Amino acid sequence: MTIQRQYTLPHCNLSLEGLSDNALDSLAPLTVLMNAECRLPGVTDVTLTGGREFLDSLVAAVSRYGQQLLSGVASPIDATQAPPMVFLKPGENSYHHLIVQQQPLGEPVSDVSAQPPLDIKLNTVQLYDLVEAVDQLLADTQTLPDLTAQFQAVSRRLVQANEPVAKRAAPAALGAAALAAAGLALFFVPPPEFEPSRSELESTAPAQTAGTGTPEANASPPPGADSANPELSPDVGDLSRLENAPAIADAATIALLQSDVADRLRQAWADDTPRPSDDLAYRIVVSEDGDILGYKYENDLALAEVDSTPLPELTFVPVAGAAPVGEQVAQFIATFTPAGEVVLAPTGRNTGAAAQPAGTLPPLTEKVTDGDRIRALNSTLYDNILGDLGPLSASEALRFRVRLTEAGEVVGYEPINAAAGLLAAETPLPGLVTATNSTADQVDFQVVFTERGVLEVNPWDGWPQ
């Protein structure tokens, strides 16, 4: 008994004709398909017909295209196989094209592949009816139970493969081309000549300027010594270009530099060089990153035997005509002993700054307690400093702790912040120190030179009650 099934929607009538397994049971499911017909009223007069192959292809095309519309991800058709009998593709203006490889009904049979495929233009609602008719067929367990919905998300692999090879390869090709072009361009560029960056080292400044604390250390070398050692490094014993370099104030940095430079000197002082007959002492100037910028003998033997030390090799030799050093430096005394030891000690002297009082002040023992006296000392100190105060180059406030005796003499001062340590020499404070070794009762004041040039003086322990 032939069974007919109809799925009717406004724009799509899908009807199936077939047989059931059990001819006696009128409710048995349709299992063998004889013919499938799809009419699209309102769209086209053509009736699409076919057997199981046509129906399978229609179901697959509709399911795939419906999912593609929802996700926007096109599911690629396997190009290696023959084109499917039915497939759908998007068109202009939200239309859709149903492409069917078949011959219209009622025409004489001819070679299928010779016929141009049917192209049916559907709008979204018509397409939906087609999709829905197919879905109802799929959901109907009484018709072709083996035909069920096969929804499957599109694999990432297939999506990537969907991009044309040229598009995928473009970034890589562009990268390779850019590299090649850059290589070609750089081939013609000569390698840069190395130019020492310390071009400012060579001195044009007058030798041994003021501002050094220990005059004997800066004494010019005896003229004979220089002429007797013409082979010496041009700047041996000449630290003049380094004299105006600002000192490194940070104690930790100095300690680090000290051990670092001592290590390097020890390693560089080769075992086969003759050991000196007595201690060779040099003052060395070291940059913040550990380069030895210059050195100067501290005793005569050191000048005579400088070639037996590693200093000439390790010292950075500046190009001619360079300017004085502007970067921060630290100074050490390096002593090469006859036993083969290298001892490095900080000079305890800040370049450009008066050395002696700018250290730390010992704890105060004998304090001035008289409130009136403290007020009087405060105003005296204020007046004294203001009297000598010139313009400062500080960009931030300079804070000092200044110690006075009961009589008003300045015992010493101590920079509180780093800027104060660096720029102490610009303040009148070094010139005011008169009673370094006084044992009289003392009192501390805080002195602040603000960045706007205002002087503030007040007692360290606060104003007396």
Next chain:
Amino acid sequence: MLDTLADPGLPSDECPRRARIQLDLLLLAIEALDLGGSEAMLAVARDLALDNLVKGRVHLWLLRGTNPMRRYSQRRPLQMEEAKALVMIICTLARRLTVLIRQLLIGQQQLTDKQLSLDHHFRLADYMTRFRSHFRARMNPRRAGVIAYSTDEKLDELAVQLLQQLLLCSGVLGPQRLWNSLFDGEVS
């Protein structure tokens, strides 16, 4: 009921980014179609016995907030079960709105064929306007995904596209189709 939606076989139990965006946008389109849409979502959740997954208004807002385009985007993940519940809600509501959606799409097609502006269809223009204002009120305009929809034209295009997708969701196999489409290009 949720068992009809097969697990896509992703390594984690969390929905991919595109799925979260898509679900929220479809719900947004439903709200623009139906003034009582947000109430209807909660009612449908109760009717379908999904209120263990969509626990009331605030929870629904949190689930929709997993859309990264949102102004108040939630960092929480969207679990597979929660996404399935949203799919069922969308498809059920789309089915109820089928007639309206068909009318709007037919009108849109006719106007496009005549190269007329969509404003000529009163009901369609109403939907578009509401969709635009919903979108702008809730999406973070600084997100790259939202910047792409900065103009009215772009938003109208999106609104029509969502309308077509809602129609496809309304069929008998709509939930399965929508569910699988969420993972297109995500599964291995």
